[in-house]
Amino acid sequence: MKFRIYRYNPEADNAPYMQDYELDMQSGDAMLLDALMLLRQQDDSLGFRKSCREGVCGSDAMNINGRNGLACITPLSSLKQPIEIRPLPGLPVIRDLIVDMTQFFKQYHSIKPYLVNNDPPPETERLQSPKDRAELDGLYECILCACCTTACPSFWWNPDKFVGPSGLLQAYRFLADTRDQDTSARLDNLEDPYRLFRCHTIMNCVDVCPKELNPTEAIGKIKDMMVKRMV
Amino acid sequence: MVNRIVTGAHYGLRDWLGQRVTAAFMALYILALAGWVMWQPAFGYDVWTELFSGNLMRSVSLLFLLSLYYHAWVGVRDIVMDYVKPASVRLLIHVLVILALILYAIWAVQILWGI
Numbered sequence: 185m186k187f188r189i190y191r192y193n194p195e196a197d198n199a200p201y202m203q204d205y206e207l208d209m210q211s212g213d214a215m216l217l218d219a220l221m222l223l224r225q226q227d228d229s230l231g232f233r234k235s236c237r238e239g240v241c242g243s244d245a246m247n248i249n250g251r252n253g254l255a256c257i258t259p260l261s262s263l264k265q266p267i268e269i270r271p272l273p274g275l276p277v278i279r280d281l282i283v284d285m286t287q288f289f290k291q292y293h294s295i296k297p298y299l300v301n302n303d304p305p306p307e308t309e310r311l312q313s314p315k316d317r318a319e320l321d322g323l324y325e326c327i328l329c330a331c332c333t334t335a336c337p338s339f340w341w342n343p344d345k346f347v348g349p350s351g352l353l354q355a356y357r358f359l360a361d362t363r364d365q366d367t368s369a370r371l372d373n374l375e376d377p378y379r380l381f382r383c384h385t386i387m388n389c390v391d392v393c394p395k396e397l398n399p400t401e402a403i404g405k406i407k408d409m410m411v412k413r414m415v
Numbered sequence: 416m417v418n419r420i421v422t423g424a425h426y427g428l429r430d431w432l433g434q435r436v437t438a439a440f441m442a443l444y445i446l447a448l449a450g451w452v453m454w455q456p457a458f459g460y461d462v463w464t465e466l467f468s469g470n471l472m473r474s475v476s477l478l479f480l481l482s483l484y485y486h487a488w489v490g491v492r493d494i495v496m497d498y499v500k501p502a503s504v505r506l507l508i509h510v511l512v513i514l515a516l517i518l519y520a521i522w523a524v525q526i527l528w529g530i
Contacts, residue, residue, distance in 0.1 A: 341497040342497065345420060373423075375425050376422050376423050377427040377496065378422050381431050382496075382497075
């Protein structure tokens with residue numbers, strides 16, 4: 185199998201370059217991460233992140249043949265050769281396929297990704313009806329891999345001001361939570377021409393999400409809530 | 416002044432909603448006008464001037480053009496926000512675009528009431 189992989193070590197290289205690799209293996213049921221692990225046995229300088237290797241931790245997000253995805257759940261058999269692998273676009277490269285996620289997490293933290301409830305905590309737990317709980321389906325599953333946010337042109341142009349699809353999906357996750365009491369402040373926090381309204385429904389986020397979530401729909405629901413609040 | 420990232424200007428929703436409302440109004444106007452034109456048995460300069468001689472048609476057409484200018488303002492501003500990073504240059508472009516659109520509005524009144 186043939187691979188072309190983005191290489192860049194800021195301490196040694198003047199500029200990034202693409203390196204060709206070959207691997208003597210059949211794709212079978214193997215995932216791209218399996219191949220990357222074998223390649224690292226060939227060349228131990230190849231840098232990439234990985235952890236759970238089953239699409240839960242979100243560490244091995246990368247740009248695979250031009251499309252963001254998780255290496256651990258991308259079957260090799262689904263990829264055209266040479267398989268071209270690059271780091272997630274729009275974030276600074278630390279080394280090879282490893283990117284600096286600081287900006288991504290800064291935006292995530294800015295939407296207060298935790299429940300705000302000033303009532304005294306009950307003895308057991310804050311209960312929800314099954315119907316209210318169902319509202320969180322399609323929202324809580326996000327693993328923060330950054331595939332969607334780094335596929336979004338609005339985030340490429342304004343990474344410091346636009347929250348990005350992942351952060352906005354999480355913002356709606358707490359707006360939709362009946363146990364949360366901070367709805368108005370959360371809407372105020374996003375009622376800005378940059379933070380939410382940079383989204384122009386390009387929908388790259390929906391296209392690439394490895395968990396098949398729909399940030400565009402969540403963003404639309406935030407806008408609906410704002411309209412409802414205003415009129 | 417410290418160079419910090421500042422956000423929180425509370426006009427995002429207003430402009431986003433305004434753009435959608437103006438789009439809906441423009442679509443209705445264009446459909447109604449196109450329908451009216453197709454419905455005419457003979458269509459010429461005299462029919463056209465007759466249509467625009469009434470104050471109602473002039474007012475609705477002015478409303479259409481003002482909708483277009485507001486819609487265009489939000490769209491152009493969005494493009495400038497994405498591509499022009501220094502705030503001073505952005506402000507200058509915003510002012511120039513607003514002045515141009517106000518001029519277009521005055522011009523539109525002259526044209527509509529000059530027929």
